[in-house]
Structure formats: structure tokens, C-alpha cells
Amino acid sequence: MLNPVSWKSNDGKIVRCYSHKLDNQGGRLRLIEQTLLPEKLKYVELDDTESIFDAIKRLVVRGAPAIGCAAAIGLAAIVRKESFSNSTELVNFAQENANRLAESRPTAVNLFWALDLCMREIKENINAAPDDLQNILLKTALDILEEDIQMCRSIGMHGKELLKDGMGILTHCNAGALATGDYGTALSPMYVAHEAGIELKIYADETRPLLQGSRLSAWELNQAGIDVTVICDNMAAQVMKEGKIDLVIVGSDRLSANGDAANKIGTYGVAILAKYHNIPFYVAAPYSTFDLSLDSGDKIPIEQRDPEEIANAFGRRTAPKGINFYNPAFDVTPNELITGIITEKGIFHPPFSFK
């Protein structure tokens, strides 16, 4: 277990689900310091607002589900170390800090959702004593984490059915344990299969410009003892041609009602290459990723990111000044290129209709 996001109680235990042994016991949010990966595995323990704000902002923790879990557990830690003369005072203090944490990543839906859920729980129990509210807050936060881990594991259980001993699997970017409470989405079937003794050979696209594939996916798969090979994004076609890939599994940031899938830039290209080589292409995502207000993926606007991500490779200038850059953050894979969508509710096959 990587425990990318957890609670570390004052008696030193790493906790991922609530029990009454934690009642009134202090503790801290514990995170993998992801900015140090892949060179170094270091955990940080945090219980003050600005450090937690900073950890989310600086991408110490990233990936929508992981951010939600971290913010909720962080809020519990912040509120837990204070004393309150009454519950209204606690709720006001919690709200102030929740508002601050919510500003750390302005477009992170899971962040707002998790903090709102925490606040709602304590507001609904405003008549309880401050000590009890602190316990309710921690329980709510750890329930969010536990639910996320269970959901990821369910995706993995369903996805595992596609995997057989000796298969080669290609993935893109990082939709792994590090982006969630644990297990991840696209990588979860690989972890569950590995636990069941199924040997796989994973190929990870390095995923320019930010290299989440080589820095994060390759790192976490290797930590789990899974055979992983990193390739540059432009090598995927050759690896497919050589017969090394039996299946592609990627994550998704947003799915429309017809099954079109937005994901990290490059995913759409991989889907075309898979189609050309007759390789099944799967998307793994929690059911909550579906945005049923969208009939198709055409409606999803493509965010443009900072050209410097392309112009500078890790501090060294790699492109001339005075030229243009085009740096779309993600792309949309149309449903006709998708063999199936792996969710915690099972695997869906075309024709997709999620409305």
C-alpha cells in the first residue's frame, strides 16, 4: 500500500478508515511529497492551514480524488488541534479554513465537493459538543477517503477481468494510486491483477510535457513490484506494431453522456493507434466522472496551458525564442474509438448511452 493520502494519529498509526479508537486523539494529514518523485519517496505530515493550502497548490498532492481526500483530512486536522468553547465557534472556524483551502486549486471540483460535505456534516450536528464535532469531521473525511479507495478497488476488480497472464498493457499519463486515495483508476486493474498473481508487462507513455507517465505511473507501478517500461509518447505506434501491447487502459477527467472521454493530451492519438492495430482501448473512471449535461465531448472546451512547459525541459531551454507553441492540456477521444468504459459499477460497452 502506498498510502498517498492518509491520517497519521498521534500514536503513530497510519489510518485510512475511521474507528472509535481515534475519538479525541490528535493527528495529522499525511501525504506523499509528489514533487520529489521519482527521485525520492518522502511523506509530509501537516496540520496547519497554510501548509495544507500550499501542498495542494504546489502539487505535493494532485489528481482530483486525491485532492478531495487531502483537503477533507486536512480540515479535520486543522480543526482538531484547536479548543472551542462552543460548537458555533468551531463551525465558524472550520468554515473559514475550508474557504481558504478551497482557493488552493480554483477548478478542482472534488476539492469543493469534499470540503462542502465536511461542512454540511458538522452543521447538521451543530447541537453536538465541540469534541463530538471534531470526531464527526474526522470520520467524514476518512469516509471520503475510504469510499474513494473502495471505488478505485471496484474499478480494479471489474477491469481485472480483462487481464490475463503475460499481457502487455499500455497506459498514458497517471491515473494511478497517486491521483486517488489509492489504487487509482486506469492502474487499479493492474494492481488488483498483480495481487491475484497475474503477471503483466506495463508500458507507460512518458506523457509530455509534464512527464506524469515516467515520473509517477512508472514509479508507483515499480513500487508495487509490477514490470514497467517507459517509452516516449511517439514510440507507442512502434511498440504496438511489434505486438507488445494487448490492451490500452487510460483514465478520464470527464465523460459525456455518449461515452466521449476527455483525458490528458495524447490519449486521443493513442486511441487512433490502438484502433489501427486492432488493440482494445479501455477508459477507466468512476461513474461520477460522467457529466450527463453534455451530450457529446465536442462541447468540452480544451484548456491551453503555459507554452513554457514545452519551451523548457526541466529548466533548460529546448526551443528557440520567437516561435509559437500550442499546448492543449487534454483531448477528447470519441466513443467510436473506445472498446469499453470500466467503472465501479461494471464495464460498459458500446453503443454507450449513459443518460
Place this chain on the structure above:
Amino acid sequence: MLNPVSWKSNDGKIVRCYSHKLDNQGGRLRLIEQTLLPEKLKYVELDDTESIFDAIKRLVVRGAPAIGCAAAIGLAAIVRKESFSNSTELVNFAQENANRLAESRPTAVNLFWALDLCMREIKENINAAPDDLQNILLKTALDILEEDIQMCRSIGMHGKELLKDGMGILTHCNAGALATGDYGTALSPMYVAHEAGIELKIYADETRPLLQGSRLSAWELNQAGIDVTVICDNMAAQVMKEGKIDLVIVGSDRLSANGDAANKIGTYGVAILAKYHNIPFYVAAPYSTFDLSLDSGDKIPIEQRDPEEIANAFGRRTAPKGINFYNPAFDVTPNELITGIITEKGIFHPPFSFK
């Protein structure tokens, strides 16, 4: 004109073809110091064996045709600054130095070919005076350069016919002026069109792992005043989907008799993406690139390169230790994905049969 490879005579002129004004005038091989690109344009001038050997070995000059031109002009410079009591002495001295230069890149066919041609010319004229042989040597070297430039320009003239004002063109890696005497192969149609006032919008894949697209192609196109946009390799599909690409032109290292084309890793993937988007895909290469001893590209062995090219992005480790890397240097695009092959003899269309 970039003049990536030229002769600089002692009176300060940059020369690309021989004239009798150069008879018995000293000079040096002049090269763009390509290892400093894209940050800095600096020319180096060389006339001693070890500096020229080192320039070829360190990739100060790279690209098969450019290396051939540089070695020939370099040999002329080395021989020109010495005095010889007789022609046999000169030929022996030239042969010694040619042998040394030939060791700088052990697999560079153009290097051996150019040096052999130079040696043959002076051996055939062994009865001439040493001064005359020095002139013959320089003329032979500058003829090699001039012929290469003319050939590149012819490729450009033919390829230009495909280009219309406002078109978006995607290229991969660097098959440009920097890799040849001038103009390049894949980029030559763009230069010739630009000279004719045709405005193009070029997209350059950055081309991992060594980024020849962003470091070299983008640089030289920008120097020529051509509009160029760098994308990461995994963005090509999205840029095509957005309708930004009307045509793809790439180079080739080796073509088989049926028109299969070996080129920098990633080319094959781009060809598949072009096919999916109904975008014409052209290969530009001198006719000498055809290896008619090969019936098809399946026979071309795929060289594996150092994993460190992927594991380290410019000095910083970007992938964990203990994992695998797969780093094929090039791939083979099958003829069914190729719309046409642009050579100095014209554009060839399928069905290809070059035997």
C-alpha cells in the same frame, strides 16, 4: 541562407561553390556549432584534423549529407595549409587524414562516400603538381556541397507544387537545412515556397527524446522567417482534429524498393494519425536514399538507443531507477500510409515500385 556547411576563404568570403578565384587561396571549413542551438547561433572555422574529427563526433555537424560535405571540405582545408615536395607525399598525407576523419562516425555512409570521392579525384590526378591537387581537392569538396544543395533545392521545387498559401504543414524531427548542405529534404519545399511568397504555418513535433524538432527544425524555420509552432509529439492528433494540418512532410533515412520509409521514431505514428484524419502524408528524400536491395521495410533492423535518453531530460532524472526503457531510434512507415515520395527527380505516387 543559413550556410550550415561552407568554405571560408582567407579573404573572408563564405563560399559554397568552386571558382578559380579560390586557386591557391587558403581557407577553412565553416560550420554552425549545432550543439549550441537553439540558444545561440555561432559558426566555427576549422582547418586541423582533430578539431574536424571532434566536430563530427560531437555532433557540431549532424545529418548524413551535411557530414559528408563537412568531411570533404575539412579534408581540403587540412591538406591546403601544408606544403608538399611532391604529389605522392600529398596523396599519402590526405589519405592518412581521410582515414582519421572516417573514424569519427563509424556508421555514416555519406562520410565514407565523400572522403572516398575526394581521394579518388586526387589519386586520378597524381601527375599534377601539389598546388593543383590542392585545388582539385577543394573543387571536389565544394562540388559535393553544391550538388547536395542543388539536389535539396530540386526536392523543394517539386514539393512546392503541393503547397498553397495559408496551408498548415506538420513535420517530424529535423530533415532540414541543418542536416544537409542547405534547404534540407522535408523542409526544402517549405523554404522554396516561402521564397515564392507562399505563406505557410508549420507545426513541428518536438521529437523526443532528443528534441530535434524543437531545437533544430523550429529554429531554422524561424531563422528563415517562416511561421512555426512547436507541439509535443502527443499533440499531433489533436492539432489534426482541429483542422490545422493540411499536409504532413517528413524525411527518410532509408527507403525500400516498395516505398516503405524508415525515419525517426514517431514517424509511423504520425502517418497513422494522418490517415485517420484524411491528411496527405509525404516523404521527402534524395533518390539515393532508396536501398533497392530491400524489397520491403520489414527487413530494416530497428536500432535501440541508450535508455538514458529517456530517463534523463537534459540532466535531470525524470524516471525512477529500476524500471525498463524501450528506445527505438526509428520506425518504418509502410507504403500504404504514404501519399507520395518527393525526390529530386519528381514526386512518386503509389503503387510504388522503384526496382
